[in-house]
Amino acid sequence: xxWPQDSKVLALCxxxxxxxxxxGLTHVLAAExxxxxxxxxxxxxxxxxxxxxxxxxxxxxxxxxxxxxTGWGRGDESWHCLExxxxxxxxxxxxxxxxxxxxxxxxxALLDQGRTLSEATASITEHLGIAHNVVPMSDAAVRTIxxxxxxxxxxxxxxxxxxxxxxxxxxxxSGASDAPLSAGLRNxxxxxxxxxxxxxxxxxxxxxxxxxxxAGIKESICxxxxxxxxxxxxxxxxxxxxxxxxxxxxxxxxxSALGVYxxxxxLLDGFVIDxxxxxxxxxxxxxxxxHCCNTVMEDLGDRISLAQECLQFAxxxxxxx
Amino acid sequence: xxWPQDSKVLALCxxxxxxxxxxGLTHVLAAExxxxxxxxxxxxxxxxxxxxxxxxxxxxxxxxxxxxxTGWGRGDESWHCLExxxxxxxxxxxxxxxxxxxxxxxxxALLDQGRTLSEATASITEHLGIAHNVVPMSDAAVRTIxxxxxxxxxxxxxxxxxxxxxxxxxxxxSGASDAPLSAGLRNxxxxxxxxxxxxxxxxxxxxxxxxxxxAGIKESICxxxxxxxxxxxxxxxxxxxxxxxxxxxxxxxxxSALGVYxxxxxLLDGFVIDxxxxxxxxxxxxxxxxHCCNTVMEDLGDRISLAQECLQFAxxxxxxx
Numbered sequence: 024x025x026w027p028q029d030s031k032v033l034a035l036c037x038x039x040x041x042x043x044x045x046x047g048l049t050h051v052l053a054a055e056x057x058x059x060x061x062x063x064x065x066x067x068x069x070x071x072x073x074x075x076x077x078x079x080x081x082x083x084x085x086x087x088x089x090x091x092x093t094g095w096g097r098g099d100e101s102w103h104c105l106e107x108x109x110x111x112x113x114x115x116x117x118x119x120x121x122x123x124x125x126x127x128x129x130x131x132a133l134l135d136q137g138r139t140l141s142e143a144t145a146s147i148t149e150h151l152g153i154a155h156n157v158v159p160m161s162d163a164a165v166r167t168i169x170x171x172x173x174x175x176x177x178x179x180x181x182x183x184x185x186x187x188x189x190x191x192x193x194x195x196x197s198g199a200s201d202a203p204l205s206a207g208l209r210n211x212x213x214x215x216x217x218x219x220x221x222x223x224x225x226x227x228x229x230x231x232x233x234x235x236x237x238a239g240i241k242e243s244i245c246x247x248x249x250x251x252x253x254x255x256x257x258x259x260x261x262x263x264x265x266x267x268x269x270x271x272x273x274x275x276x277x278x279s280a281l282g283v284y285x286x287x288x289x290l291l292d293g294f295v296i297d298x299x300x301x302x303x304x305x306x307x308x309x310x311x312x313x314h315c316c317n318t319v320m321e322d323l324g325d326r327i328s329l330a331q332e333c334l335q336f337a338x339x340x341x342x343x344x
Numbered sequence: 345x346x347w348p349q350d351s352k353v354l355a356l357c358x359x360x361x362x363x364x365x366x367x368g369l370t371h372v373l374a375a376e377x378x379x380x381x382x383x384x385x386x387x388x389x390x391x392x393x394x395x396x397x398x399x400x401x402x403x404x405x406x407x408x409x410x411x412x413x414t415g416w417g418r419g420d421e422s423w424h425c426l427e428x429x430x431x432x433x434x435x436x437x438x439x440x441x442x443x444x445x446x447x448x449x450x451x452x453a454l455l456d457q458g459r460t461l462s463e464a465t466a467s468i469t470e471h472l473g474i475a476h477n478v479v480p481m482s483d484a485a486v487r488t489i490x491x492x493x494x495x496x497x498x499x500x501x502x503x504x505x506x507x508x509x510x511x512x513x514x515x516x517x518s519g520a521s522d523a524p525l526s527a528g529l530r531n532x533x534x535x536x537x538x539x540x541x542x543x544x545x546x547x548x549x550x551x552x553x554x555x556x557x558x559a560g561i562k563e564s565i566c567x568x569x570x571x572x573x574x575x576x577x578x579x580x581x582x583x584x585x586x587x588x589x590x591x592x593x594x595x596x597x598x599x600s601a602l603g604v605y606x607x608x609x610x611l612l613d614g615f616v617i618d619x620x621x622x623x624x625x626x627x628x629x630x631x632x633x634x635h636c637c638n639t640v641m642e643d644l645g646d647r648i649s650l651a652q653e654c655l656q657f658a659x660x661x662x663x664x665x
Binding site (some may be wrong): 070097100101104106107112113121124126129131146151243 | 447
């Protein structure tokens with residue numbers, strides 16, 4: 024791979040799918056070359072703790088502590104606290120594992136000491152031996168509200184408690200327009216050496232859109248000459264994981280990689296789709312801006328390969344401009 | 345035992361020793377006959393949760409969930425969260441077990457919903473099948489501050505983190521003089537059928553004294569004709585458990601059951617000491633107000649026997665007046 028050592032990369036990332044590509048990127052870029060900015064709009068307060076599902080999925084994935092079967096939470100987990108919560112009549116629809124609880128307790132303690140979410144995240148990732156920079160999109164609270172046929176739901180209520188059953192009519196990001204970018208995200212965006220902005224194959228509507236809803240970020244991205252590349256989370260008209268496909272259906276969007284591209288539209292310089300969707304290339308308005316490769320990341324090799332493909336594609340797109 | 349069925353009992357109680365006698369009382373009194381009012385001055389905020397060591401020890405003991413070896417926490421406990429907290433660099437001097445965490449999380453959720461500590465305690469004890477009334481001494485925050493030769497320490501810092509090593513120079517109960525009695529404690533004190541107030545064999549200085557420091561409670565106790573009985577936590581010049589003996593030494597008090605009696609002094613109508621201290625009886629100012637029996641509670645039978653002894657003694661003292 025020919026990505027220059029002095030060129031930096033900003034990855035915008037949600038949970039599971041995004042974390043896989045983020046892990047690949049950490050294997051091909053030095054710590055100082057990469058910033059992973061993570062969606063925090065599906066964070067929520069539970070038992071007085073701040074649960075940050077996407078931040079924690081990225082953290083566990085980079086630290087090698089993630090549960091590879093479920094995609095969320097920690098591997099080697101136990102559920103004794105949850106069993107006891109049930110006995111006490113407490114809410115147990117959000118499954119907090121015993122080991123996972125530690126990250127929420129630690130974050131609560133750090134926030135209570137007056138640290139920002141960025142500082143708490145830095146402390147946690149450092150303790151877990153993560154060298155690369157993982158930052159929340161903002162230190163201010165932004166919350167995804169899903170407007171459904173059963174009324175408005177907070178994201179985790181929709182996603183976990185209601186298992187994505189209600190039909191989605193709209194999605195809003197409460198607080199986003201007033202939320203300043205975190206220092207880590209802002210610094211990455213303003214870095215003169217920024218060579219690429221990579222939108223990971225996360226859910227466009229609830230994982231990436233909240234980041235893009237932050238005040239001024241779209242303008243900042245467009246001002247930069249860095250290549251903006253997204254990877255489609257839709258492969259062969261299906262979502263690899265999670266409710267992306269169902270949301271596209273509910274929202275009346277075309278259920279294909281092209282539908283995702285149209286959603287990001289004016290922001291992208293290039294778009295990565297899966298080999299299985301090669302036949303779609305000519306349907307895109309600028310086919311030379313579409314790159315086809317394997318995007319289904321089953322093992323670490325796949326994650327590293329996709330990271331390399333994305334960077335090489337970004338370098339070639341930059342040369343195009 | 346001849347305790348009348350229409351006569352009620354109020355037990356004032358700290359952690360381990362108090363919980364044992366409280367358990368005995370639940371076996372000899374009907375649910376509506378007994379109120380167990382528990383010290384909350386060693387409660388503390390940890391990871392944003394409210395940890396209530398004495399309330400929880402009583403709760404676990406009455407529910408049969410307590411750890412019979414340590415005296416605190418739950419039996420059948422695991423420590424996965426604590427291991428992970430360590431890995432994340434969080435404070436682990438206060439050992440929170442996985443199952444124990446559930447009670448703190450549940451209480452946080454209930455308090456965040458606007459319930460009082462009394463209401464949260466009622467919900468928790470009800471879910472655990474505890475029929476008798478367990479109430480915090482107050483719903484307001486009262487905090488024990490230990491003045492030591494190493495400066496002022498919050499109780500759990502002194503007790504758990506510093507392992508009671510610093511010498512005690514004084515003890516204060518921050519907030520006590522403004523803290524209203526909980527409704528449960530107030531109702532028990534005002535109940536016309538109140539026949540006995542039992543001070544359990546808990547630490548007089550940090551478990552019982554905070555209850556007695558609440559505004560107006562001593563006057564309320566003295567106004568009642570109910571017999572006020574205490575059980576000595578000091579047996580043969582040693583504490584059964586915990587730092588009582590060390591505190592008596594540090595505070596320059598006589599290290600014996602007599603020293604405990606002198607501490608409670610004007611409040612008591614009768615005092616229960618252990619068989620091993622029978623030789624001390626004549627040193628008490630009113631030996632006929634001293635009752636000797638086995639107070640070392642090794643098994644459930646001991647707990648029930650001591651409860652019966654205390655009630656019978658209270659009935660005989662009442663007859664004296």
